[in-house]
Amino acid sequence: MYYKVSGVTGKLTGATAASAYSPQGLKPTVPSQAPPMIFAVPTKVVSETGSVAHYMGINKVPELQKIFQKSDGAPVHLKRGVMDKMLYRTTMGLTIGGTLYCLMALYIAAQPRKTQ
Amino acid sequence: MAHQAHAYHMVDPSPWPLTGAIAALLMTSGLAIWFHFHSTTLMTLGLILLLLTMYQWWRDIIREGTFQGHHTPPVQKGLRYGMILFITSEVFFFLGFFWAFYHSSLAPTPELGGCWPPTGITPLDPFEVPLLNTAVLLASGVTVTWAHHSIMEGERKQAIQSLALTILLGFYFTALQAMEYYEAPFTIADGVYGSTFFVATGFHGLHVIIGSTFLAVCLLRQIQYHFTSEHHFGFEAAAWYWHFVDVVWLFLYVSIYWWGS
Numbered sequence: 569m570y571y572k573v574s575g576v577t578g579k580l581t582g583a584t585a586a587s588a589y590s591p592q593g594l595k596p597t598v599p600s601q602a603p604p605m606i607f608a609v610p611t612k613v614v615s616e617t618g619s620v621a622h623y624m625g626i627n628k629v630p631e632l633q634k635i636f637q638k639s640d641g642a643p644v645h646l647k648r649g650v651m652d653k654m655l656y657r658t659t660m661g662l663t664i665g666g667t668l669y670c671l672m673a674l675y676i677a678a679q680p681r682k683t684q
Numbered sequence: 685m686a687h688q689a690h691a692y693h694m695v696d697p698s699p700w701p702l703t704g705a706i707a708a709l710l711m712t713s714g715l716a717i718w719f720h721f722h723s724t725t726l727m728t729l730g731l732i733l734l735l736l737t738m739y740q741w742w743r744d745i746i747r748e749g750t751f752q753g754h755h756t757p758p759v760q761k762g763l764r765y766g767m768i769l770f771i772t773s774e775v776f777f778f779l780g781f782f783w784a785f786y787h788s789s790l791a792p793t794p795e796l797g798g799c800w801p802p803t804g805i806t807p808l809d810p811f812e813v814p815l816l817n818t819a820v821l822l823a824s825g826v827t828v829t830w831a832h833h834s835i836m837e838g839e840r841k842q843a844i845q846s847l848a849l850t851i852l853l854g855f856y857f858t859a860l861q862a863m864e865y866y867e868a869p870f871t872i873a874d875g876v877y878g879s880t881f882f883v884a885t886g887f888h889g890l891h892v893i894i895g896s897t898f899l900a901v902c903l904l905r906q907i908q909y910h911f912t913s914e915h916h917f918g919f920e921a922a923a924w925y926w927h928f929v930d931v932v933w934l935f936l937y938v939s940i941y942w943w944g945s
Binding site for chain 1: 695696697698699700702703706707709710713714716717720721725726729730732733736737740744747748750751752753840841844907908909910
């Protein structure tokens with residue numbers, strides 16, 4: 569028969585061989601409480617991270633918002649200035665040129681073929 | 685800045701609808717000119733005009749939404765309806781090709797040998813590359829959902845990585861399908877089997893390429909901080925389109941590759 573001090577009553581009571589071989593108070597490696605479980609690292613707000621290197625470039629959106637909200641009366645497709653104008657003119661040039669080429673090609677295609 | 689007493693978007697006058705319409709004219713007449721006179725100039729011109737129109741039109745939408753703040757909640761609602769209606773129209777587009785497939789395969793004519801697959805056709809094994817393709821697209825559905833949650837939770841790095849992975853899976857699918865097309869023992873000219881197979885899977889492949897491109901644009905926008913955790917409809921539209929492409933593949937796989945073999 570093995571004995572232990574009961575954790576409930578504080579009095580001597582029966583015990584198994586297993587608990588006798590590892591008596592109360594001599595299990596320092598087993599923590600009494602489970603360690604706090606961490607399921608995910610909480611998302612850090614950018615302002616809290618301080619001067620960390622930005623992943624793949626910095627945020628240029630506020631600066632672009634200022635550019636595109638300038639009250640210069642320009643329509644959105646020309647708001648950025650020269651590059652927009654060049655691209656617009658190229659596109660419109662191809663549109664008008666293409667239309668004329670198309671009408672000409674269709675006119676020619678509509679002509680009767682010479683019989684062989 | 686113009687003052688308006690409503691939350692809707694009165695767009696600036698734009699030349700892109702006209703250039704787009706002309707591009708359509710040039711591409712279609714160019715096709716006819718190519719067929720009859722062997723010249724691809726007109727069609728190529730139309731294609732270039734189409735690309736220029738798409739680039740500038742969508743660039744302007746990004747400017748109007750992200751930089752000028754015109755995409756208020758009611759405007760965004762309209763954009764959502766628009767995307768849903770567009771995807772619905774695409775569903776009907778594919779429905780037609782599935783109708784054609786089932787019309788021919790459920791009652792195979794004597795000219796085909798009265799059986800499906802028709803006599804002389806060796807169909808592709810559905811448990812080889814087509815099954816891998818199914819796994820690839822299903823995985824890409826998972827990664828695009830991961831990307832969405834990353835964006836909503838403000839996880840920039842994860843959003844970029846999962847979105848990039850989704851695009852890579854899309855490219856992998858396209859590469860595998862291209863290889864299958866090259867190695868297939870039958871062609872589009874092999875009767876109604878070849879026609880239904882290549883037209884249905886071909887249009888699907890085109891939609892995979894379109895979807896991958898849409899996602900790639902979203903990746904560039906995500907890198908450039910365009911999306912916020914509350915407002916990222918461009919990405920949502922791309923993700924909806926991608927799921928639609930995935931579902932079409934599942935129907936193709938079950939109907940044409942598996943049942944049809």
